[in-house]
Amino acid sequence: MTTSTTLSPAPVIDETARLVAEHYVFPETADQVADLLRRRLAEGAYDAGGAEELARLVTADLQSVNADRHLRLKHHAEPVSPEQGAATLAAMRRDFDASLGGAPRVQLLDGGVAVLELGPMLFPLDWAAEPLAAALTLVSRAPSLVIDLRGNRGGDPDSVAFVCSYLLDRRTHLNTMHWRHREGGEQSWSLPHVPGARFGGSKPLYVLTSGSTFSAAEELAYDLQQLGRATIVGEPTLGGAHPCKGWTVHPHLEATIPVGRAVNPVSQANWEGTGVQPDVPCAATDALETAHALARAATTEA
Incomplete structure (x- = not known):
């Protein structure tokens, strides 16, 4: 229609x-x-x-x-x-069902470099915990990991914390949300325990970004970058750091309005307007090849 x-x-x-x-x-x-x-x-x-x-x-x-x-x-x-x-929510559910729960690709490249694509969104954690845990456990044995967020347009901050929990060794403060109608801030931390096995906090980790990477996907890249945990490879992201809610104002129209703002505990800032800036800038189409080469070199040196 x-x-x-x-x-x-x-x-x-x-x-x-x-x-x-x-x-x-x-x-x-x-x-x-x-x-x-x-x-x-x-x-x-x-x-x-x-x-x-x-x-x-x-x-x-x-x-x-x-x-x-x-x-x-x-x-x-x-x-x-x-x-x-x-x-x-209805649109997200259709995407969830069509994308293996938001983990549409797990691949092993030459040199033992694992690639995990997360997209097209980081879906609500009550939907996505099982497929994310399965995918992250599968890649946990690899000597190095590339997480592909080039086509990820955002999603659930709780899923960001869940993914980070597999990539760190200990419980870590990731972000703080400040809301329009609440006093103080709401802190986001990685989990002390996860289902399955962790990739951990010491092996080489690369995150691919593009000019389409947005919102919660940007938070995932930004949090890992600020912690010094991951090397960001690709293009600057879109620059949206404000979580929003949606209201239907017509049978075919929805107003989405940011109701909070993110503050990172390391930078005391966020990526709003500027995007996440890559550590290794390159065209998004070249990002996987670039990260693969970096990962192989890092693994060889180790």
């Missing part, structure tokens, strides 16, 4: 502006963005076109104030549930 017919933009804009003002992690910016949407509506900027075009126009305006890539009006071709977060 497509949504090429026109719609009345006013109810969508009114509700989106209200949600941004109430929930966006930066209150002052939230008011600016909400005022901008209402002003653009009054100017007639959203009058022409259907739901898909409205999503494009509104997203451009939402991101025009501070370039927050998580702040969006998402179009869904099929009608979605009005329940909060249901639209995103």
Whole structure:
């Protein structure tokens, strides 16, 4: 089903502006963005076109104030549930079922270099713990490991901590989330125990990134980089460090609004706007070959 017919933009804009003002992690910016949407509506900027075009126009305006890539009006071709977060969750479930639970590739290259692709997302941990544990246990025996995040567009911070737990030797503070409507911060730590076997915290580890790597996948790369645990190979990532929630504002439209911000305990900063900068810059298409060569050299030297 497509949504090429026109719609009345006013109810969508009114509700989106209200949600941004109430929930966006930066209150002052939230008011600016909400005022901008209402002003653009009054100017007639959203009058022409259907739901898909409205999503494009509104997203451009939402991101025009501070370039927050998580702040969006998402179009869904099929009608979605009005329940909060249901639209995103349904789409994620389809991807989960089509990707072996988010671990679509495990490969052993020459020299004993294991490759584990995580994508297209880091799915909710209550879904993904079993396939992630199986894949991470399988590669634990390799002398070196490459984790491919080039096509990973984000997901669950709890799954980030779960993956990190297999790549470290001891319980480690990874990140702290600060929320709009909560006092203090919520710390994220690696787990003291994991199902299966750990790859551990000493063998060579490489993480592949691209200009499409986003959100929780960026956190995984950034956390490991800040801890000095992994070498990042590839391209700078997209630069989205604000966890978000989704609200259905029309049967085909979902407002996704960041409700928190990440602060890394090592850098006291995050990757918002700048992306994760690779330690070994190269084209994403060359990243696996580059990391493979680095891993083989490191294993030979050891």
